[in-house]
Amino acid sequence: MSPSGAEVLRQIKSRIDEIDPAEVRAALDSDAVVIDVREDEEWAIGHIPGAVHVPKSHLEGRIELTAPDRDQRVILYCASGVRSAWATRTLTEDFGYQRVSSMAGGFKLWKDRDYEVEVPRSMTAEQRDRYSRHLLLPEVGVAGQQRLLDAKVLLLGAGGLGSPAALYLAAAGVGTLGIVDSDVVEVSNLQRQVLHNTERVGEPKVESAKATIAALNPDVDVITHQVRLGPENVMEIISGYDVIVDGLDNFPSRYLVNDASVRLKVPVVSAAILGFDGQLSVFKPYDGPCYRCLFPVPPPAELAPSCGTNGVVGVLPGTMGLLQATEAIKLILGIGEPAIGRLLMYDALAATLTEVKVRRDPNCPVCSRDPEEITDEEMGVFPDYEAFCAGVH
Amino acid sequence: MATIRIPAVLRNAVGGARELTIEGANVGELLNVVTSTYPDTRDQIFGPGGDLNRYVNVYVNDEDVRVLRGLDTAVGEKDTLVILPAMAGGDR
Numbered sequence: 001m002s003p004s005g006a007e008v009l010r011q012i013k014s015r016i017d018e019i020d021p022a023e024v025r026a027a028l029d030s031d032a033v034v035i036d037v038r039e040d041e042e043w044a045i046g047h048i049p050g051a052v053h054v055p056k057s058h059l060e061g062r063i064e065l066t067a068p069d070r071d072q073r074v075i076l077y078c079a080s081g082v083r084s085a086w087a088t089r090t091l092t093e094d095f096g097y098q099r100v101s102s103m104a105g106g107f108k109l110w111k112d113r114d115y116e117v118e119v120p121r122s123m124t125a126e127q128r129d130r131y132s133r134h135l136l137l138p139e140v141g142v143a144g145q146q147r148l149l150d151a152k153v154l155l156l157g158a159g160g161l162g163s164p165a166a167l168y169l170a171a172a173g174v175g176t177l178g179i180v181d182s183d184v185v186e187v188s189n190l191q192r193q194v195l196h197n198t199e200r201v202g203e204p205k206v207e208s209a210k211a212t213i214a215a216l217n218p219d220v221d222v223i224t225h226q227v228r229l230g231p232e233n234v235m236e237i238i239s240g241y242d243v244i245v246d247g248l249d250n251f252p253s254r255y256l257v258n259d260a261s262v263r264l265k266v267p268v269v270s271a272a273i274l275g276f277d278g279q280l281s282v283f284k285p286y287d288g289p290c291y292r293c294l295f296p297v298p299p300p301a302e303l304a305p306s307c308g309t310n311g312v313v314g315v316l317p318g319t320m321g322l323l324q325a326t327e328a329i330k331l332i333l334g335i336g337e338p339a340i341g342r343l344l345m346y347d348a349l350a351a352t353l354t355e356v357k358v359r360r361d362p363n364c365p366v367c368s369r370d371p372e373e374i375t376d377e378e379m380g381v382f383p384d385y386e387a388f389c390a391g392v393h
Numbered sequence: 394m395a396t397i398r399i400p401a402v403l404r405n406a407v408g409g410a411r412e413l414t415i416e417g418a419n420v421g422e423l424l425n426v427v428t429s430t431y432p433d434t435r436d437q438i439f440g441p442g443g444d445l446n447r448y449v450n451v452y453v454n455d456e457d458v459r460v461l462r463g464l465d466t467a468v469g470e471k472d473t474l475v476i477l478p479a480m481a482g483g484d485r
Binding site for chain 2: 159250273276277298300302310345349355359
């Protein structure tokens, strides 16, 4: 006579490794892969923090993508420990995974013990439509789009570089955009600062930016700072952001932002333009060089004309601002190779993009210090970068 | 002999050229040819003591000469020298 379902299950469980939820909880900090094999609607209500969702019906097809190494620690769970037991048997006996375990009692027992539960946020139907072209990309998908929606990017300047960057970051669904700019919109801006328009002349740029972004994508929360960055406000303004997009127009501010962003460990996507030439690099604190590693001292005024005196072709900040937005998105999603340790130089007339290596300066006054050595009192106190830039020659 | 890329801010001083092909076996020689042929560039590239100005970065292909052999870095026909001052942009 054939064994009953219960008997079969008992046999399966005797052949696999079952572990208590307390052991799973302890393993959350390790490099174990925790896989939730329940159905979509069960996962949506709540799951173990850090778990990956692979419904049992897809397990055989997707396990090698999720856990490529047969030796890695894999923990499976379901609602009560039955489905995960079957799945553990499959991975152990059919696939040869060496270190798979099933969580006894399942998610029900986990919750009965009052352990932490993560509830996934889901997108609205309108958002799934709006971002559908992102959702189709394997490098983005639902998880990536959610990361964009959760991300906070600070734009320093809503001018030539900030305009295209803000537009496309908003379009991409970056959930929070901070914008720092003390200027008002002028007619001569409109040759390139496409965030603004003729009706906004005379208005503060941050308000104009907010209005344009609201019309483009209401998902985006715009935080305006109608101020000039200075040592007294820089730490407060940049804290809490995931990435800074630097569209600043003067050297003292660039050095100040570099200093503050290194201390706060916020990466900066930096660009600069003049005429038909643009430069771009990503400064990721302690990972790659900082701005001061690249340019230890600023040039004298006659070697650093502004666009106001020298001119700039309108499309150039468009190109560079878009490249900045691209790098910001890559940093948020953790994809591709951000331009860390590289300076890209775009020559619009020649249509060439060349690059040079940028290395960390072992003696850099800003980033060569161990971050642990910076005291709390020091955090908000900066050298006088105005004097530094003025007095260096 | 090598190719030198001239940054936007120096182009007026070299008669508008974006690239120059110059005779010289190392970085120092090449830059000296540039600054003697176009004297307006001298102060912007070299300091009073004859060293490279700290605010100008010079690269041979993609490496900063400061991590190579500075002005003594050898340069060949296929190499490109890039002179790179910082830009701040802006409207003022």
